[in-house]
Amino acid sequence: MKGPMNHQDSAFRIPHSALEEPPPLLGAWRRLYLAVIGWLALLILLFYSFARRFAP
């Protein structure tokens, strides 16, 4: 079992090779993340419109 790590070596530093592995869509992870957040915003807007349309 490994003991405590020096914080300088801790795993919050992500290896470059892992970061550079592209997603199958949109070409870059950042764009994919933005698309997911955009999807959430769209859903909230649609749900709100739906609730408002049929509110008593």
Place this chain on the structure above:
Amino acid sequence: MRLADWVVLCGALAFIVLYGLWRGRGSNSVSKYLLAGRTMPWHLMALSIMATQASAVTFISTTGQSYVDGMRFVQFYFGLPLAMVVLSVTAVPIFHRANVYTAYEYLEQRFDAKTRALVSAIFLIQRGLALGITLYAPAVVLTVILGWPDWVTTLVMGGVAVTYTTLGGVKAIAWTDLQQMLVMTAGLVAALVCAVLLLPGHVTFLDAVTVAGAAGRLNAVTFNMDWNDRYNLWSGLVGGMFLALAYFGTDQSQVQRYLTGKSIAQSRLSLLFNAVAKVPMQFFILFIGAMVFVFYIYEKPPILFERTELQRLQAASMRAAYSPVEQKYDAAFERRRAAATRLIEARRGGDSGLWQKGLAEYGSAQRELDAARRAGAGLLEKAGGKNVNDTNYIFLTFVTRYLPAGLVGLVLAVIFGATMSAISAEMNALATVSVIDIYRRHLRKSASDRHYLAASRAATVFWGCYAVIAAHYAKRLGSLVEVVNILGSFFYGGMLGVFVLAFLFPRVRARGAFYGVLAGEAVIFASWYFTNIAFLWYNVIGCVVVVLTGILVSNLERPSPNGRFETMA
């Protein structure tokens, strides 16, 4: 239950279990048994993640929640996509790089063994308690339909799940989950179609949606900022995000799903698929509950959905007290149905005056109906001295009474299978933490791979037995889906906080992390005991307290001669 239902139910369950066992063959090492040898593709992990989260509670309780409280529960999931993005950036590459079996194993690499043991213990307590609730859900089904005692049903369901989890490991779980999600989708669509088709001929789908909206059941987004309100946009986005961060980032039952991935990219994609699919799926399930509510506007619902309690209420000994309540209930039901019809006529005719009149009549009738239901429950509580909560019986009562032959078996197969799938993942995670973080770390540090494989299987059996016993005590806890989430919120804030410290605060050391977790948990329990703050906020409060305490304690430590902070002895 008709013959066709039994055939579909038994056939579907047998296929799912046998298929899982077949796919799980060859799990003959600890790595293969607990992490599938890290060979899983993203789509399998994604469906496994969703299936693990969507247990029978999702079907039984979420639909009931929508029936009694409307669709605003969907807001609880708004933070989930944000959490998936954050975890894809942070936890996924960190855990992959650390090459760990459990999330808590990483905590020892980053901090120390004490912090790892503390967080592992918190996980075992929290997930162990939740496991009992997850297993109890199908017992609700069998109690309503077959009248079997709870302890028999939990024993049978637990036994089947333990068998294939013990033999097939994480691979069997993942492949079983795939089947579950396919069957679950089919069952959901079938339930919604039936709820709409079973409405009276003069009520169209648009009419049904109109009535559901007028009844306040389509309140999917609410903006009011109230700390004591469980579900609104803000608690969903912030509190829900923290809960999802904790659940998917620190709960081994989820972390273990994406640790089986071939690569960082595959694991990320599995989380992002969940981010895209989960909110619409929950909306759909809640919408089914709203349509069931409309169905029961035209078809008189029982005053209590739990059959055994209803029979007690109708017994001769309570007849005198119950009769006037029943008469009020019947009268209120007829008034509510007439008001709903008036609302539909008003919508079709564009008559705003009639609409307002219908709304007022509807509201009055609904209040009378609710009062009669409460009075019925009150009679039982007075006689039996226990709380009556039938939210979890609403959907199942609808399914078993009104769905056609074969379809009842299919929906029940979905519920049973989903539950077994969820508890198998939970048992697998509990066994993994027990063996990797406790047994191998503290009790038997150097033994053969075969020994640890046997220990993992034995731990799975142990947690299965524990689940059956815990399920016995889970039956009086109200809405099951809320209980699971409330229970998680007691512990997730503290767990999340320590991982935030590990990921984002490199100067924080072991002592700060350890005391941070203790302080976070103390504040969460104090918030619960002394305030009325809604449970979703516990995740935020706990996490913030852990982070602040961790930073404070680390800053108070004297720097060592080489300029670094001292570590714990």
